[in-house]
Amino acid sequence: xxxxxxxxxxxxxxxxxxxxxxxxxxxxxxxxxxxxxxxxxxxxxxxxxxxxxxxxxxxxxxxxxxxxxxxxxxx
Amino acid sequence: xxxxxxxxxxxxxxxxxxxxxxxxxxxxxxxxxxxxxxxxxxxxxxxxxxxxxxxxxxxxxxxxxxxxxxxxxxxxxxxxxxxxxxxxxxxxxxxxxxxxxxxxxxxxxxxxxxxxxxxxxxxxxxxxxxxx
Numbered sequence: 001x002x003x004x005x006x007x008x009x010x011x012x013x014x015x016x017x018x019x020x021x022x023x024x025x026x027x028x029x030x031x032x033x034x035x036x037x038x039x040x041x042x043x044x045x046x047x048x049x050x051x052x053x054x055x056x057x058x059x060x061x062x063x064x065x066x067x068x069x070x071x072x073x074x075x
Numbered sequence: 076x077x078x079x080x081x082x083x084x085x086x087x088x089x090x091x092x093x094x095x096x097x098x099x100x101x102x103x104x105x106x107x108x109x110x111x112x113x114x115x116x117x118x119x120x121x122x123x124x125x126x127x128x129x130x131x132x133x134x135x136x137x138x139x140x141x142x143x144x145x146x147x148x149x150x151x152x153x154x155x156x157x158x159x160x161x162x163x164x165x166x167x168x169x170x171x172x173x174x175x176x177x178x179x180x181x182x183x184x185x186x187x188x189x190x191x192x193x194x195x196x197x198x199x200x201x202x203x204x205x206x207x
Contacts, residue, residue, distance in 0.1 A: 035202060043194070044175045051163060
């Protein structure tokens with residue numbers, strides 16, 4: 001588990017939540033990443049991703065497992 | 076001494092607020108929230124309305140605690156529902172087919188993780204809010 005308090009990695013991936021819960025530009029106190037899951041191949045290429053449009057509703061683990069079977073089993 | 080009618084309403088408001096909230100956390104704990112949270116919203120608004128009505132009807136001083144808690148708990152949970160939508164900048168976000176950027180980040184043991192170590196491995200990355 002890694003830490004990203006200033007959202008440097010989150011911003012590199014473009015996954016900063018820009019909705020109401022984010023603070024004003026320049027103020028990271030309220031900034032958060034959008035909940036997201038990514039599957040990568042052995043070269044770091046994104047095979048599948050799921051970004052929650054709502055932090056209270058995220059993909060069921062079975063959805064992620066199905067994606068892993070679909071994309072990882074073939075590799 | 077007979078309980079004031081407002082106090083009874085306040086207890087009902089708190090019961091609705093707490094019961095709805097317990098159900099809410101049980102469902103979120105199993106990633107089982109329904110697509111529509113309208114039922115929860117209606118219940119919390121109902122608890123707030125009942126709590127306010129309890130004060131209008133009159134409560135004892137200790138009896139005011141129940142409706143007050145019911146209103147506070149319901150209001151907070153409603154606020155969390157209101158702020159739950161997430162939006163990312165589609166122009167900036169990584170997409171399927173992109174290669175992830177190189178990055179480093181500290182782990183929980185004070186060590187620095189380098190994404191180059193992922194090369195050659197199939198990887199699952201999760202972004203989420205937490206703190207330690």
